[in-house]
Amino acid sequence: MALFYHGLNQTELALRHMSRALLLLSLSSGPDHPDVAATYINVAMMYQDIGKMNTALRYLQEALKKNERLLGEEHIQTAVCYHALAIAFNCMGAFKLSHQVCVVGVVMLAVKVSC
Numbered sequence: 001m002a003l004f005y006h007g008l009n010q011t012e013l014a015l016r017h018m019s020r021a022l023l024l025l026s027l028s029s030g031p032d033h034p035d036v037a038a039t040y041i042n043v044a045m046m047y048q049d050i051g052k053m054n055t056a057l058r059y060l061q062e063a064l065k066k067n068e069r070l071l072g073e074e075h076i077q078t079a080v081c082y083h084a085l086a087i088a089f090n091c092m093g094a095f096k097l098s099h100q101v102c103v104v105g106v107v108m109l110a111v112k113v114s115c
Contacts, residue, residue, distance in 0.1 A: 002042075011050045018043050034077060037066035041084050053092050060085050079108040 002017035022039050029035055044059035064081040071077055082105030089098035 002046075006046055006049075011046050015043070015046050018046060032066065032070060034067065034070050037063040037070065037081075038077065040066070041081065044084060044088070048088060048091060053088060056088050057085075060088055074108055076109070079105045081105075082108065 002014045002021060005011070005014035005017060018039070022036065022043065025033070025039060026036055040059045040063035044056040044063070047053070047056035047059065060081060064078065064085065067075060067078040067081050082101050086098045086102035086105060089095075089101060
């Protein structure tokens with residue numbers, strides 16, 4: 001439902017559904033589950049869309065911590081977090097930081113693809 005409402009540009013309503021889904025996922029799978037981290041990325045993107053960049057960054061940083069701890073620093077989902085962080089920093093005008101974070105993600109993906 002959250003993605004449906006987000007597609008209709010009803011982001012506040014989408015965030016309410018996403019928060020509920022995140023709570024249920026955390027209760028059913030545990031807070032330290034890769035799907036929880038992936039959902040954090042989705043929540044962050046919605047906050048980005050409504051201009052709440054600091055909130056989006058908090059979700060992205062938490063997703064990155066979870067992915068590094070649960071999946072490892074070289075996992076593709078961890079690289080996705082770096083990419084999402086780079087986009088967020090770019091939206092905030094922090095272009096140098098965005099580039100640095102993007103390079104980390106690209107290097108991680110290049111290592112994965114070359115294996």
